[in-house]
């Protein structure tokens with residue numbers, strides 16, 4: 261492989277890298293844009309079809325200056341160098357292309373931006389580097405190295421102080437000699453931190469962490485989901501409900517993302533009387549859908565189900581909500597159980613909901629609303645539903661993870 265080479269970038273691929281077409285196939289160059297002529301060098305790891313961008317010789321007119329000083333080194337964002345309009349068209353096209361490749365013919369609405377105020381949840385990594393220096397930050401692009409950070413401009417202002425809090429919490433814990441993953445969630449009552457990786461905590465250490473919690477606006481600190489200290493319960497508002505977050509439960513990455521997905525789901529469910537909300541999490545759909553419809557919600561995370569049930573019983577003006585802990589991969593709702601519902605909403609993790617889609621395909625449920633964060637598993641599951649007699653009435657792509665190649669979508673299917 262030549263030390264440096266000149267490449268012409270054809271387009272941006274579905275991971276956000278520039279793609280050059282050469283005689284030997286495709287070559288992927290992170291941070292390059294379609295139409296650009298670039299100078300490239302070997303990529304770290306010397307992967308045969310990857311290169312490192314050394315210099316942009318002819319820049320695309322759509323190239324813009326990234327706004328974050330860590331961009332290009334930190335692995336958090338793949339795209340800050342591309343104008344909003346082509347970026348948005350590319351993101352919508354990711355959905356259009358995946359559907360076409362799967363042979364699914366349906367309308368795809370314009371992309372809905374759902375970055376809103378920014379990310380409300382981050383995971384930072386803490387490691388001891390050379391000369392015993394503590395590093396707290398994100399993983400570097402394409403490696404496990406940690407890029408220490410002191411700011412991240414894509415965060416919701418509700419996370420102000422979160423990075424400082426992570427450094428402060430990491431300092432006493434890293435002395436135990438284990439790498440740490442520090443998940444921080446912005447709640448209405450302060451920062452909720454769950455640390456993974458440290459050993460058991462001594463009383464002296466908990467006293468020190470309590471001081472840090474007071475100094476850094478922490479609502480709660482947990483270790484592997486076990487309570488270390490709570491100054492005030494970490495609460496978020498969902499519709500008219502107040503939900504106390506269980507440690508480590510899933511939460512949509514941005515408030516705008518949650519509201520957009522829930523608004524689209526509510527629109528598709530507006531005539532529903534009885535809804536099954538599958539993969540419900542702490543209830544961002546159930547607690548809003550129950551304004552009009554009876555809801556039964558299922559998720560394998562018992563903590564999330566408990567939080568949803570508690571919020572449902574303490575919120576007035578909602579139709580009945582029942583919530584049940586159930587593993588829907590191993591024990592999907594069967595066609596006989598699905599008879600209780602005129603509408604099913606499902607929002608699985610990235611693996612999708614193949615087992616549940618198979619049972620839905622054999623059911624008579626008139627309306628299915630599919631929410632997905634992975635277009636590949638969505639198309640797989642949608643094909644199962646289509647083969648079972650459903651037709652897709654429309655798909656809306658949602659951009660909650662701006663600056664990344666991730667895209668969400670909401671689809672309505674009818675039989």
Ligand SMILES: C[S@@+](CC[C@H](N)C(=O)[O-])C[C@H]1O[C@@H](n2cnc3c(N)ncnc32)[C@H](O)[C@@H]1O
Nearest residue numbers: 510539540541559560561587588589607608609
């Ligand atoms: C993408 S999240 C959606 C949660 C919720 N709808 C929301 O918007 O916050 C996927 C959810 O699936 C749940 N989950 C993961 N595996 C599961 C399984 N095998 N059975 C049931 N639920 C599962 C997770 O606990 C998580 O709450």
